[in-house]
Amino acid sequence: MQKTITMHNDTTENTTANTAKDTTDNTLTITPESPWLAPLAGWSDLPFRLLCKEEGAKVTCTEMISAKGLVYGGKHTEVLLATCPEDSPVVAQIFGAEHDFMAKGVALLQKKGFQHFDVNVGCSVAKVVKTGAGAALLKDIPNLLKIAEHVIKQVHNPDCKDFDDFGNFGNREDFHEGENPILCNSDGEDFYEGENPILQRKMSFSPSNSPFPEKATKNINTKQCATDSTRNEENKEGIRAGKIGFKIRLGYEMGNDVYIDLAKELEALGADWITLHPRYAKQSFSGVPNYEALTKLKSTIKIPVIASGDLFTAQDGVRILLETGVDGVMYARGAMSNPVIFKEHVLLWNYAQENKLKPSEIPHINDLMPKTTENMRNDLGKLIERHLTYAKEFNPHRALLQMRTIVPRYVKHLENAKALRLAIIACRTHEELKSVLETYFGESL
Numbered sequence: 001m002q003k004t005i006t007m008h009n010d011t012t013e014n015t016t017a018n019t020a021k022d023t024t025d026n027t028l029t030i031t032p033e034s035p036w037l038a039p040l041a042g043w044s045d046l047p048f049r050l051l052c053k054e055e056g057a058k059v060t061c062t063e064m065i066s067a068k069g070l071v072y073g074g075k076h077t078e079v080l081l082a083t084c085p086e087d088s089p090v091v092a093q094i095f096g097a098e099h100d101f102m103a104k105g106v107a108l109l110q111k112k113g114f115q116h117f118d119v120n121v122g123c124s125v126a127k128v129v130k131t132g133a134g135a136a137l138l139k140d141i142p143n144l145l146k147i148a149e150h151v152i153k154q155v156h157n158p159d160c161k162d163f164d165d166f167g168n169f170g171n172r173e174d175f176h177e178g179e180n181p182i183l184c185n186s187d188g189e190d191f192y193e194g195e196n197p198i199l200q201r202k203m204s205f206s207p208s209n210s211p212f213p214e215k216a217t218k219n220i221n222t223k224q225c226a227t228d229s230t231r232n233e234e235n236k237e238g239i240r241a242g243k244i245g246f247k248i249r250l251g252y253e254m255g256n257d258v259y260i261d262l263a264k265e266l267e268a269l270g271a272d273w274i275t276l277h278p279r280y281a282k283q284s285f286s287g288v289p290n291y292e293a294l295t296k297l298k299s300t301i302k303i304p305v306i307a308s309g310d311l312f313t314a315q316d317g318v319r320i321l322l323e324t325g326v327d328g329v330m331y332a333r334g335a336m337s338n339p340v341i342f343k344e345h346v347l348l349w350n351y352a353q354e355n356k357l358k359p360s361e362i363p364h365i366n367d368l369m370p371k372t373t374e375n376m377r378n379d380l381g382k383l384i385e386r387h388l389t390y391a392k393e394f395n396p397h398r399a400l401l402q403m404r405t406i407v408p409r410y411v412k413h414l415e416n417a418k419a420l421r422l423a424i425i426a427c428r429t430h431e432e433l434k435s436v437l438e439t440y441f442g443e444s445l
Contacts, residue, residue, distance in 0.1 A: 026088045026115050028243055030273055030304040030328040032321045034058035035345045038308060038332035039093035039118060039247070045402075046082045047390035049090065052335060054386070056342030059089050061330075064120050067096030067105030081112055082394060093247070094151075095120035097132030097143070103150040110158050115242035117155055119148070122249045124281040135281035138252040138262075145265055148246065152270045155244040243272035247308070250293055253282040259293065260300055267301045274301065275330055277309040285310075294324040306330050312337075314344035315364050318352055322359040337409050339383065377414065381441030384410060388437075392430065400430055407437075416440075 030036075037044060037052045039061035044052075049060040062080060069077030083090060092114040096102045106117055121144065123134030130136075137144040153160045246266050251258045263274045278293040279285070289309040298305045304327035311317045317329040334341045344365040352362055371379070384407055391399035408421035420440050427433040 026240075028089050028091070028116055028272075029058050030306060032318075032328060033346055033349045034328060035317060035342045036091075036306065036328060036330040037061060037335055037342070038330045039064055039091075039120070040332055040336065043336055043406075045080070045398075046084065046087060046394045047387060047399075047402075048339070048406075049087055050084075050390050050394075051383070051387050052339050052342060053086065055339045055383075056346055057331075057335075058342075059091060060087070061091045061093050061118060064093045064095050064123065065105070065109070067094055067098070067101040070094075070105040070108045071101055079398075081109075083113065084394075089116065090114070091116045091118050091245070093118040093120055095123065095128065095133045096147070097137070099143075099147045099150040102147050103154045106151050106154045107158070110154075110239045110242075115240050117151065117242065117244045118275070119151060119244070119246045122247050122277055122281065124249075124284055129281075135249060135252060138249065138258055138281060141258065141262065141265075144262070145269065148266055148269050148271065152244055155242050156270060157241060158239040245273035245275055245306070246271055247275040247277070249277050250280050250290065252280065254280050256280075259297060263297055263301050267303050271303060273304040273306060273327075275306040275308050278307075279309060291320060291324055294320070294326050298325050298327075304328065308332065313364065314341050314348045315362050317341075317345050318348045319359045319362045321349070322352065322357075322362070336406075337412070339387075340379075373415075377441060380410060380414070381437070384437060384441070388433070400427070400433065403433060411440075 035056070035058060037049065037057045037060040040048075041063045044061060044063050049057075049062075052060055065080050066074065066077055068074070092109050094102065094105050094109070094117060096105065102119070109117070120134050121137050123129070125134070128134040128136075132140065132143070137147070248259055248262060259276060263276075266274060274297065276294055276297055278290040279287065291307075294305065294307050306328045307317075307320050307324060307326045308330045310333075311320065311329055311331050312334045314334075316334070317331065320326070321329060329345070331341050331345075338344075348362060348365060348368065351357070351368060384403075387406065388399070388403055391402055395402065404425055404427060407424050408417075411417050411420050414420070420436070423436045424433065427436060
């Protein structure tokens with residue numbers, strides 16, 4: 001069977017890669033045994049998502065997509081939209097600071113076949129924050145709730161179209177391709193330590209200047225929207241209603257916690273899940289996540305809660321599930337280094353349930369399923385080969401550059417890894433890369 005890839009311009013092209021799926025399953029599952037791949041800018045493109053699906057990811061997320069980039073047809077934004085039936089279920093993560101752009105962006109994504117969405121409220125990269133998007137929304141709760149109201153309605157009922165038409169979006173000069181960063185993940189981690197400045201003023205909250213407008217949900221537009229009983233129906237354009245979540249942090253800076261009240265408001269507006277990275281935006285990835293906040297959030301709201309943040313191994317993910325009682329986990333940096341983390345997660349979760357283990361008793365996967373160095377190397381070689389095949393097939397123009405970035409992360413724990421990384425980075429053609437990998441991994445490729 002051939003795979004059909006859907007590109008940003010709604011055209012299709014056939015490829016010769018085989019697939020194990022004959023039908024599209026776009027049902028979102030949020031359970032402890034169903035790990036997700038987090039949205040990772042510059043990383044979670046179609047090839048990587050397909051690889052993670054093969055390795056057990058139940059749901060994957062796109063790279064972060066600029067709402068303005070969608071409306072104005074930014075070339076970089078278009079590259080992010082490649083998908084195929086085997087990519088389902090996939091969640092499109094969108095970011096922006098204006099409710100009209102965000103709602104229109106969601107509508108455009110719906111027309112391109114995306115059904116489920118995530119709103120980025122956690123990215124702390126300066127170039128995103130300065131536009132008022134990402135983590136900056138944690139300092140402007142009224143605006144965030146206005147965005148949430150409009151995008152939730154658009155996702156739950158594609159016929160709502162509660163936004164201005166193209167003519168009222170201002171000048172294209174307002175949009176810069178740089179607003180859609182490449183080298184950061186959805187929470188603002190770039191690939192170079194220490195290069196993630198956060199340039200925002202201090203803000204303090206008190207009962208008198210709370211960022212949460214009193215009874216904010218009273219102002220919701222009462223335009224008829226979909227009910228739970230109609231969400232699976234298609235509209236006249238063949239667009240299905242979907243689900244939408246919000247990826248948030250504790251607050252913008254220490255001492256200004258907004259996550260509990262914010263989650264309550266989002267739930268009241270109709271959000272389908274909340275993902276919490278239990279750090280403050282100004283922390284970026286420093287310090288230790290406050291996992292107790294996950295427990296508190298889970299006990300406060302009824303919609304599913306997904307944990308994110310410092311889940312580097314399957315052991316980390318399963319432990320957090322047992323400690324906090326959240327509904328699911330989302331792997332980011334752990335998957336970047338080890339896409340097999342999803343299969344490992346399912347094995348560890350089932351093992352923990354069968355043996356009624358406590359969080360402190362969760363073993364590392366290597367203790368549960370030991371491998372020889374040779375087996376580890378062979379398995380990794382085959383994984384790299386599959387990733388390279390997907391990259392060349394679905395993203396040929398970026399494949400070499402991507403693999404020069406990705407493979408060094410895969411092999412950093414191996415013997416002579418430094419020499420291998422240097423050799424990979426020096427490659428200028430696919431043939432050179434193939435030769436380097438064959439020399440190192442031998443017959444496993």
